[in-house]
Amino acid sequence: MNKLEYIQKSNAYLGRLVHEIKAATASGHFDINTVAEDFFVPILAELYNCSELRNQNQIKMNFPAVDLGCRSSRVSFQITSDPSSAKVAKTLKKFRTHGLDADFDHLYILVITEKQASYTSKLLQEQVKLLPIDFSVTEHIIDYQNLTSKFSDLSVNELEEIYGILEREFAKKDVHLEFRSQLEKFLEFSQSKIEVEKKTKKYIPSIFVETTSAKEQMRFFANPLFFYRKIDDSIERIDLNRLNGLLELAKVSKIEAKIDNIKNLSEPKTLVELESRLRDQRDVLCYTKDLISPFSWESGGGKRYEPDKSTEIDWEIFRSPIQSNTYGIDRQIDEVISEIDLTQAKIFLVTGMAGQGKTNFVCDLFENQFSAFEIPSIFIPARALNNYPAPNRILAFIMDNRYAPKVSKLHELLELLDSIAKENQKPFIIAIDGINEVGALDEFDAELKIFLDAVCQYDLLKVILTCRSEFFDHKFAEIFNEPFSKHLHRIQDLRSKMSKESRKRMLRAYFEHFSISLRLSKNAAKFLENDLILLRIFCEIKEGAENGYVSEIYKGDIFESYLQKKIRDFPIVQQQHVLRSLYKIAEGMLGADNYSQLSTKGFEAVEIQIIEQLIAEDVVLRRELPDSGLSSVGIENMSFTYDELRDFIIAYYVINELSDSDTEKVENLFKRLPHLPIHGGFFRYIYVLARKSEHQLILGLCENSPDFLRHYIDNLPLLSAEVQNEEDVARVLDILSTSQDAQSIRSVAWFIFRRRDEGELLNAGLLVNHINGLPEANCRKFLEVIFSSPDDFQPGAWRRRINGLLGSLLELPDNEKISLGDHALAFTLQVVGYADWDERENTFNCFSNLQSKGHAQPAIELASRALSDTIQLSISEITASRAEA
Amino acid sequence: MKIKLDFVSNSSSTSFVYISSEELSEKVFLEAAGVELDSPVADLFLQMHSEICNSLAYGQKLSSKEDVEGLTGTYDFTPEVIERMKAAIEQGENVITANLSSDGALAESVLCMEIFQIESEKFFINAFNNYW
């Protein structure tokens, strides 16, 4: 092997060692002494030239640690699995109090799991100061990553030595494992498939956002012998004391639930033992449920408790708290039972809409959870099954790789997988991702049923399936009628509500992955955080972009750039066909008046190839359910993944092709547009495209539409700086001044309020100037309109909203206030006079403060041009209090 | 004092009974509640004492067994407490029923929501009927 191979293989071994240590530590089985002796003594000796490194046994800690030293090189290693500052500090103290500096000039603390990102604790710093030898927390606290980083400095011979140590020790560990090498092959095989998903960007690891509850469920499903302790912990928390106390007060016999019998059970050594243990626990929990259900609000259709006449009053007094308490315990028990059921489930089905992250979820599982725990598993991207002949596509796929075992029949394979699972005491998981992407669905449906049925015959095999929900409900729903369906667990909502923090994290992760270091305005960031597919598209076109600022996101521009990029991604010979294919789809949809899907009938071979590639990426196009019937055999249906992109492409086709070739068709389209499902989106993009290209015909058709103004207002955000013109300014000002529709005024006002870039014609300055030009009564009326909402039923609501706006400004640190820009601050000064006293005063103080620091003057000057008396008064307040100060 | 601001809450009042020969002093109440005078949370219990006394001032003094009998069927007091009230009247002790509101300040609201009984040498309070 060459140096690189030694490094890679040694890294893999060390990685495996660390994971095993972490798992053993977490479940309380870890023996640090054995690991230190077997692995770390020889490795450290090699890496740090400590030929006489041995266990000193001089320092005894009250936590797991090993004290190693080499007197010839005068180097000491303290090995610990606990990375905390407190433990490191204790170790340093012991080193010092034992006078070990007499024998050692260097001390390393090796954390054999993972060290902390930083060590800043005062306690530790004190101990470092007191240590008689040099010690640096960054240099002398090391973990396996520090060790592996030293590998590249070693010679090939030295690396061979290290690799030999690791290989030997693992061979000793694995000697009784007949299927170890098979397991490793399957793990490698899956990893290679995951790498393919990464290359096509179906899976972007760092972008994956924690879908906590789904991942948690998967832990019970895939790794029951590790996570059964969580079930024990949950059972531990079930406490009937409070309920029994209340029952006693209500003169009802206490519940003798035997829950204590299922606490503190002995540790199961095998999955079979675990199954029996969990069954016992489940039985007691169900029994407990039955005992308490008569007392719950929801007795599940069972008998409700009826007191005797003699205890009626007692019962009635305590009924409600008893019912409430019981309900809570009942929910607790249900949760534990569902966790137990998950450990025993055989099929984990994840369905959801496109773009919900099913592939990311499964790939993340493999890369992180499964690899960390070495869960035997196979990852199958379902679309790859299209390359294999039915009816044994799954088997054929697994066999078609150099890691494949020597089997030819499904049950031979499953027996092997079952043996691997038994040996490792972890279920063997087969994941098939995206079963909706398999063609010839009817055939595959049959194959899948046979496969699942076969898997369920083996105790230790499990399957994960992902599928788009609409596909599943139409095509595979009969699975629920099969005998194996009782082993099935389904998740329908993978992405539980993402928090604000999660969205921000996701945006950062996307940018990091695509090497984008653009700065985004708050508006732009929020826009992208709330639309995952748009975020993905944005990142693809901006990949590698540095040092820019994006104040606004213009969807039309983004879609156009994205289309151009997509075309360029194809080989040159195909490029001209790409746009043609998309135009053909648009034409087909318009012709059939069906915008949800189109069949591939009538497309040429080269076009179908292009369509298949776009479907594989799942961003532009996706496969749809095929029609049934003989005449439809072999014909696929497709649709646009993203409705807005569809509308854009149709608009693009109309303006760039149809308007040149068939004006009449375009005019007819505009006539029937209000009745079409694509109305809003199509109008938006065709107007923007027409503005960009100054296409007079289309502009005329748009502006003559009866609801043009409504669309115009709705689509103001799409007019990029290059497209905006003085006509837009005039229109906007006209709406603010003369519109009779409050909602239109509101939409326009808040739109331009958020436009802080003075480089654009449509910016917040227009709003400020408009308000400045209003005399008092009109000014008040205008502000009342823009701060009101159609749902308001109390007259003062608009003022409370002004309070709210000012409140949110006051919460910002000064630098953020200033960064809002002069126009936004001027607007604040224009509205403050209409707020309530508290908010007014606080805002005045804020501006005085800003002014004293040399900020806010331009905003004050802007607002001082107002005709309104209220605004003038506000300005005076601020400038007067500044003068006083 | 800031009262809990909420949309219109389902405010409720609950009943309790106080049985004693004397007025309830702060010292006695705190002692019975098991809270030292210099406890960091003593002020909460002093406030509770005050709320109880206020409620008692507007409460109903029961003077006869018939008054107590009238409480049967209201589901405010258990039969044992009813009997205790009758016995207390016979022994010449004061028996006063009063109300606590969930809408009041923290101390009163907490008492209203809690199922409790205080037995001491000097007094007896039963508040099993609570916010629920």
Added chain:
Amino acid sequence: MDNAKLIIPMSWHPDRDEFFEALKIRPNGLGSQLFGKVFDCLFVRSHDLKREYERYYSVEYPTLSEYIDVRYGEIISNDDLEARHIFLVTWLPQILDADYDDNKLDAVFECLAQLEDTHLENQT
């Protein structure tokens, strides 16, 4: 994701008797009934994130701070990460409700701070 109401890093190991002692509350009275619930919500029904991490999540997440950040969206300081326990409290009883001016949250926290200080002094 739990909606964190409070995160309480403590090296003092929660003990009901010590808690009552610090609050100068005797057992078996109204005081212990009310503040027993406080103890339960802060230390019994809460999640000890550190314990959870060490027992279940240390294999998948490289560090405790990353685990808490990714799973709960909370950033914990280095000093707080060193505490023996990191309690995530998701429900507070009325006595600790910030909507009431005279709630006892601060008083309880002061007590806990004293217990923590005493514990740390005993350690050194």
